[in-house]
Amino acid sequence: MTLITLGPEGTFSHDLAQKMDDDIILMPSIGRVFLEVAKTGISGLVPLENSEAGGVTATMDGLMQHELYITKEAYLPVHHSFAADTPKDQISVIFAHPQSHEQCSKYIDSLGLPVIHTESNAASGQAQKERANSAAIISESLAKRYEIPIIDRNIENNLDNITRFIVISSIKGTDAYPQKCSIIADPGENRAGLLYDLLSPFKDSKVNLTRIESRPSKRCMGNYVFFIDIQCEGAWMEAIEKISRITRIKHLGCYQVLGEFPCR
Numbered sequence: 001m002t003l004i005t006l007g008p009e010g011t012f013s014h015d016l017a018q019k020m021d022d023d024i025i026l027m028p029s030i031g032r033v034f035l036e037v038a039k040t041g042i043s044g045l046v047p048l049e050n051s052e053a054g055g056v057t058a059t060m061d062g063l064m065q066h067e068l069y070i071t072k073e074a075y076l077p078v079h080h081s082f083a084a085d086t087p088k089d090q091i092s093v094i095f096a097h098p099q100s101h102e103q104c105s106k107y108i109d110s111l112g113l114p115v116i117h118t119e120s121n122a123a124s125g126q127a128q129k130e131r132a133n134s135a136a137i138i139s140e141s142l143a144k145r146y147e148i149p150i151i152d153r154n155i156e157n158n159l160d161n162i163t164r165f166i167v168i169s170s171i172k173g174t175d176a177y178p179q180k181c182s183i184i185a186d187p188g189e190n191r192a193g194l195l196y197d198l199l200s201p202f203k204d205s206k207v208n209l210t211r212i213e214s215r216p217s218k219r220c221m222g223n224y225v226f227f228i229d230i231q232c233e234g235a236w237m238e239a240i241e242k243i244s245r246i247t248r249i250k251h252l253g254c255y256q257v258l259g260e261f262p263c264r
């Protein structure tokens with residue numbers, strides 16, 4: 001199987017994709033991964049949320065915009081290093097991916113240096129190579145790949161830092177016994193008790209919610225959609241059915257959890 005994911009070579013997405021598949025196509029941004037999956041019908045691998053920094057907005061927006069489904073999920077422990085060709089006291093700027101910046105905010109704040117955001121951790125490594133007196137927040141494997149000396153290891157705020165990835169596809173998964181299901185609820189209204197009404201079918205059907213996160217609907221200020229993930233237990237199908245009678249929902253699919261893939 002082929003997987004489309006975020007490049008250039010050496011991103012966390014690429015590292016995980018290599019553990020899952022042999023044939024990989026790299027794109028320069030998460031938005032481009034979504035476009036390519038929608039265009040070609042080939043599956044993609046994208047980060048959805050991180051234990052420290054929360055939802056990956058490019059992925060949530062991609063799930064809202066495209067008719068694509070989640071067919072699997074997997075977890076990757078994520079460790080960052082501070083790497084530079086220059087001694088620490090001569091560094092004047094840091095290249096970091098926004099997610100990595102948030103995951104290492106305490107370390108970065110302690111340095112008091114300006115940060116330039118990049119499209120990926122691999123792009124941070126490449127940018128560091130091209131600018132004198134700069135440093136990059138990258139993985140240990142990326143530092144090796146670009147031959148950038150590591151100054152400090154494991155600089156993430158929390159050593160248990162972990163990112164949840166999803167496989168996206170234009171075809172709905174057909175697992176007979178899925179473990180999780182995802183929906184986007186789009187109520188299109190704002191009234192007392194709305195969220196209570198949306199969530200009570202899960203309580204009544206004894207279904208555990210593993211995540212709920214809101215994003216702007218992008219229609220007008222104060223209007224939100226809700227990303228909801230549930231465990232496939234209890235009367236979960238009936239619960240989703242009940243909610244679809246209360247509000248508009250987009251089914252993102254039901255899928256298996258592939259488990260945790262240790263970092264290299």
Ligand SMILES: O=C(O)C(=O)C[C@]1(C(=O)O)C=C[C@@H](O)C=C1
Pocket residue numbers: 006010011012013014047050056078097099100119120121122163
């Ligand atoms: O830039 C990378 O290496 C990526 O794979 C992207 C990404 C993300 O956007 O969440 C993936 C895992 C980490 O949480 C940090 C960055």
